[in-house]
Amino acid sequence: MNKRWSIKDVPAVDNVNRLAAELNIDPVLSALLLQRGVNTFEEARFFFRPDIRHLHDPFLMKDMERAIERIEHAIINKEKVLIYGDYDVDGTTSVAVVYSFFKQYHSYIEYYIPDRYKEGYGISQQGIDYAAQHGFTLIIALDCGIKSVDKIAYANSLGVDFVICDHHTPGDELPEAIAVLDPKRRDCNYPYKELSGCGIGFKLIQAFAEKNDIDFEKVARYADLVAVSIACDIVPITGENRTLAYFGLQKLNSEPCIGLKTLMGVAGKSISYTISDIVFLLGPRINAAGRIDDAKHAVELLIACNEADAQLKGDLINIKNTERKEHDLSITDQALEMIGSDDVLIGRKSTVVFNENWHKGVIGIVASRLTEKYYRPTVVLTQSNGHVAGSARSVFGYDLYEALCECSDLLIQFGGHKYAAGLTMHPDNVPAFIDKFEEVVSASITSEQLIQQIPIDAELRLEQIEPKFFRILNQFAPFGPENMAPVFISKNVYVSGSPAIVGSNHIKMTVMQPGSAHFDCIAFNHGEYASQIKKDVPFDICYAIEENVWREKRTIQLNIKGIRML
Structure with a gap:
């Protein structure tokens, strides 16, 4: 595939030379700093010397005070608390961090991961029913919940309170939870908007520790899990994320938690991890638990307290990852054959492929592989629980989420980001969706965006x-x-x-x-x-x-x- 070489704009020469002189570095390096928004000696010092003191005050986040008060009330009154998280890497690391931390201060606590196939993404009615039936009066939801308006209303009717910790873009209406922690709220003045879901969970325990005079070291011990979430959820490595990733990598490479240490061993690389290593070696294995079997296995690994338990879970997850690879390669081959044998599909500016028998757990990976091959917005669809579920991936510069908004009349639900999304629809709508998605993409994508740069x-x-x-x-x-x-x-x-x-x-x-x-x-x-x-x-x-x-x-x-x- 031909690729377009795209040279970034060169900063003003005067600024380049000024910063180079101030820092005594090559002008090429000072230009790189300016491209990253680092303009002064002091900003460069912050950039090159991350400090844990650079983390923002967690109470700057809207509703943080209310969240901590509700959790403290639950602890004092010995209420049963359920830590609820999504089944991907960000969700499972979030649950591991928040559950492990509060388990030290509260005995009546459990965690819950929804079944990818039976419950789907986010807050599920089944999960709320489980909480109500087992006497849980508070759910701390991590990496999900910001759009679960109806589900939270249902929980309220059952006497189950929610504290939501999410990082996705809110809808027009916020859920009626006790607290909604999300820097992307329009009314939230938190200085950094791009935390991972696990990052929000980290800020929650940071706030609790500050309020209750708990040494910060008891919070910082979870930085390795936060770094894994930052890497695998593809959030920007800027600002507070960069500080968390920097110290998280230090911990991962010096004193990882037992679960991550075990996973690094089964992955075949035990030292010198980078963000890229996490993405390609650890992330797929953690994800494989929920894609092929049950994401609770991933949480059990990440919260393991002894090496024997961790090794059992690590080996199991590695086996599931091998199964995931087999499904992934088989479905990718089938999809490529489907496209390659159809002149209409080849000629389109989007790719939408559907097979009711494909494994739902790997269609996101397949969508990424098809995007690499044909370099255009891609949706891979399969049958799931009477509906059609899909994973979508985009190309650089093209807003996939906006394209799906244009097709929303054909969808039951959808959510995600500019470059990745998930969706469900009625089976009868598949042909219309394929045509509508192509129509929307063709009208809005530029020829340059269809050439990988x-x-x-x-x-x-x-x-x-x-x-x-x-x-x-x-x-x-x-x-x-x-x-x-x-x-x-x-x-x-x-x-x-x-x-x-x-x-x-x-x-x-x-x-x-x-x-x-x-x-x-x-x-x-x-x-x-x-x-x-x-x-x-x-x-x-x-x-x-x-x-x-x-x-x-x-x-x-x-x-x-x-x-x-x-």
Whole structure:
């Protein structure tokens, strides 16, 4: 697939040079800071030196005082409290954090994860009935609930109170809960709006600790779980999230909780985790519990108090992840065959595929794979409990949620974000939805949005890549949305020696520019360029700069994202 190289706007030269002089760094690095909204020496100090004291006062969040008062009342009066969370990584880590913390101060507490297939996403009537029937008078809902107006009204009628901790965009009406914690509320002045669901849960226990003179260390011990939620829920690595991710990664790599330590072991990598490692190694395994079996297994792992219990759950989850992979690959192959054999589907600006027998637990993953292949807004549908359920994924710059709003007359319900969403509809509406979604996407998507782009931060001469530059560049981590690992372009580079094909379609080679050192490179899935790259033939590359460790030897390596022959 051809990709469009998109070079970001260069900040004003005066500002670049001023900040470079103040910080005594290469102007390319100061330009990267300015692109990230870091404009002054003091802001750079905050950026490069995250401090736990940078966390905001949790009581700045609307309804936090009411939430803590209701929880304190429940503890004093020995009420039964139910910690309720979604079945994905953000939801299960949220439950693990809040349940584990309050379990130390309240004996009458349990947790509840809805069944993905029987109850669906969010607050369920079945979950409320469970609470009422078992004497729970307070539910703390995590990573869900902000749009559950009818469900909360039902709970109120049964005498079950709710404290909602959510991070999704509210609807026009808020639920009548005791407290609704969500920085995205229009009337909430909390300074940072992009916390994960687990992040909201963390602020809840932070507030409780402050109010009850509990040492902050008893809150900070859960930072590794918060980092996992931040990574897997694809929230921006900016502001407070960046601080939480920074310290969460430190804990994950030094003293992880027993459950995460076990999961890291079964994943085959026990040290030096990055945000990317969490996304690709830990996240799928945690998610697999709810996709294939029961997400409660994930919570049981994450709250485990001894290694034997954790190992049992870790091994089980790893088996479920293997099953998930098998379903994922099989359904992806079927979907690709369905598209490839249909000229109408191939020619569309959207992809919608439906098979009533596909496993609901993996259709989101399949939607992501189809988006990678065809690079256009994609919806994968399957049959579930008499309805048709779907997962949708989008391409850079295109608002999928808005497109689904245009199709809302055909949907029972939908929710999500700009780039990912879930939906349900009546089976009879599938043909009409396929046509309507294509009509909406065709009318609103641009031709540029249908071509995958490689965002490039800056142009760089290879001679600028020296130890100090690389050391400072590493301090831009943790990398993730809105703080991605910088990608550079270097023009007129030359190969030293001959490129080699490794694996199925990857290139290993060494490049240089006149006057520069030689740099080892890896170019994944660029094997078609091997025959064109020759000595004395210049070409352009765009790449990220990484550290490669081989047999305890550390070297700088360029991870090439694109090659352009001249």
